[in-house]
Amino acid sequence: MCASGAVTRSTLRQQIADALRDEVLAGRLQPGREFTVKQIAEQYGVSATPVREALFDLSAHGLLESDQHRGFRVHEFTVADYRSMVEARALVTDGVIRGLFGGPAPTEAQAARHRDCLVAVRRRAQEAARAAQGGDLDILIGYDLRFWRELDALWSNTYINDFLHRLRVQTWVFAVPYLRHDMSARDWLWHGHPELVAAFTLDDHDAVRAVLDDYNTHALNWAGRLAAGNPPHPGHGPQVPSADAPEPG
Incomplete structure (x- = not known):
């Protein structure tokens, strides 16, 4: 773990949580790594309570x-855990999309808010796709999480949005150790963000469904590859083979 100096602002609890989450996402705090409250408090130069x-x-x-x-x-998440996360994410998103396209027509205020949201998220989509195509994992993770967080604003349900965000963070935490040890990782970084924004902009349910299906299939195919041992487990701890194994996200 690398400390970036003492944390001194008022929201210590959130700052420390965000910093440690970023360490896990970056793969610097690997699955199975143990530490104590005292160690983290000393690292950031703060008291034990917020830590x-x-x-x-x-x-x-x-x-x-x-x-x-x-x-x-x-x-430490397993391949089976990852597959379950992808399946849960797909089921929830599918229900949200059905409600979004099958519900009552949006009011003018709602339609305007959706347009504004799509304008903002389009820029995020382009950056995420560019990072994925370039194989820049660190930049991709940040833009990808922000992209989905902002796109989720279309359905205005904070409970669903928080649940989906949590799943996406967990899928990245699982994926990062593999991707950092895989020479062909760039081929497995999904970059359909702009296509999804375009489908929403056109209000095209079938196109939205097709892009999301590709997103989930891409993830599950990758999980299948991992379950087959290609690439091999990065070695951060024992992995229990899954009987019905293969698939990603």
């Missing part, structure tokens, strides 16, 4: 495991 709160927040989001006697451990 403990931040670590429990990350545990609640499924990124850490807490042990009363040993501190905290970065959670």
Whole structure:
């Protein structure tokens, strides 16, 4: 773990949680890594209370495991976990899309808000696609998470949006160790963000459905490749083979 200096602003709990989440997403805090509240507090030069709160927040989001006697451990997701996340994400999104296109016509105010949202998210989509095509994993993760977070604003349900965001963070946490050890990783970075924005802009349900189907199929095909051992497990801990194995996200 690399500290970027003492955290001094008021939202210590959130800042520490965000910093540690970014360390996990970047693969610098690898699955199975153990640490204590005291270690993190010393790293950031803060008291134990906000650190403990931040670590429990990350545990609640499924990124850490807490042990009363040993501190905290970065959670290790399996291929089976990843497949379940992709399937859950697809089921929830499918229901949202059906409601979005099958519900009552939006009011003028809602339509205007949707247009504004799509204008903003289009820029994010272009950056995410460019990073994916260039194989720049660090930039891609940030833009991809922001892209989906902003696109989710179309359905204005914070409970669903928070759930989907949590799943997307977890899928990236699973994927990063593999992608950093895979010479062909660029081929497995989905870059259909602009096509999805274009489909929403045209209000084309079939086109939206087709892009999302491609997104999920791409993920599940990658998980199948991992389950077959290509690329091999990065070696950050034991992985239990899945009987019905293959697929990604």
